[in-house]
Amino acid sequence: xxxxxxxPRYLIKTRGQQVTLSCSPISGHxxxxxxxxxxxxxxxxxxxYFSETQRNKGNFPGRFSGRQFSNSRSEMNVSxxxxxxxxxxxxxxxxxxxxxxxxxxxxxTRLTVT
Amino acid sequence: xxxxxQMEGPVTLSEEAFLTINCTYTATGYPSLFWYVQYxxxxxxxxxxxxxxxxxxxxxxxxxxxxxxxxxxxxxxGSVQVSDSAVYFCALFDQxxxxxxxxxxxTRLTVIP
Numbered sequence: 001x002x003x004x005x006x007x008p009r010y011l012i013k014t015r016g017q018q019v020t021l022s023c024s025p026i027s028g029h030x031x032x033x034x035x036x037x038x039x040x041x042x043x044x045x046x047x048x049y050f051s052e053t054q055r056n057k058g059n060f061p062g063r064f065s066g067r068q069f070s071n072s073r074s075e076m077n078v079s080x081x082x083x084x085x086x087x088x089x090x091x092x093x094x095x096x097x098x099x100x101x102x103x104x105x106x107x108x109t110r111l112t113v114t
Numbered sequence: 115x116x117x118x119x120q121m122e123g124p125v126t127l128s129e130e131a132f133l134t135i136n137c138t139y140t141a142t143g144y145p146s147l148f149w150y151v152q153y154x155x156x157x158x159x160x161x162x163x164x165x166x167x168x169x170x171x172x173x174x175x176x177x178x179x180x181x182x183x184x185x186x187x188x189x190x191x192g193s194v195q196v197s198d199s200a201v202y203f204c205a206l207f208d209q210x211x212x213x214x215x216x217x218x219x220x221t222r223l224t225v226i227p
């Protein structure tokens with residue numbers, strides 16, 4: 001069974017631009033969560049989607065948004081990029097996200113903002 | 115609220131040494147506890163989990179026991195290998211609260227031959 005895939009793996013953007021990251025969950029998984037990983041803040045939860053609805057949201061500004069499609073694939077978007085948005089963005093999927101919450105992570109997208 | 119406090123690193127051990135990485139937690143409900151491992155350039159892999167008090171999770175020679183009385187979930191391995199070099203994250207999921215994982219800061223382990 002294929003794992004969680006994320007595209008692109010690496011991205012370089014300029015301050016003020018916007019970016020879209022993509023995540024394909026494991027087949028059959030309906031919950032997709034996004035996390036930001038930085039050396040200073042560690043792993044921080046961004047948001048979770050289930051059946052195309054945002055079910056849970058972390059403490060990030062409105063510049064960070066996401067969506068989920070009917071096939072459970074998810075995208076996250078960051079508008080008006082700032083230098084501090086440079087991070088590894090991890091996507092994780094699970095069956096429903098509510099039972100023991102065993103999540104499976106993708107390899108991440110490394111975003112560099114210059 | 116929910117939080118995870120993890121032993122500061124980095125930790126450097128010789129091959130075949132005993133490993134302990136401490137993890138304590140604070141939770142509003144009855145959390146499930148996890149250890150994840152991140153190898154260089156990769157995402158997180160679930161290493162082991164425990165879903166209720168006194169449960170022991172184990173995988174690949176690693177073990178951790180869910181201790182409710184001490185709110186701890188320490189990771190142990192009797193004999194580490196060079197291939198165990200990675201960053202280890204302790205995490206909790208509280209089903210009665212926010213529907214997401216709370217992670218510790220991570221502990222970098224380096225095993226030298």
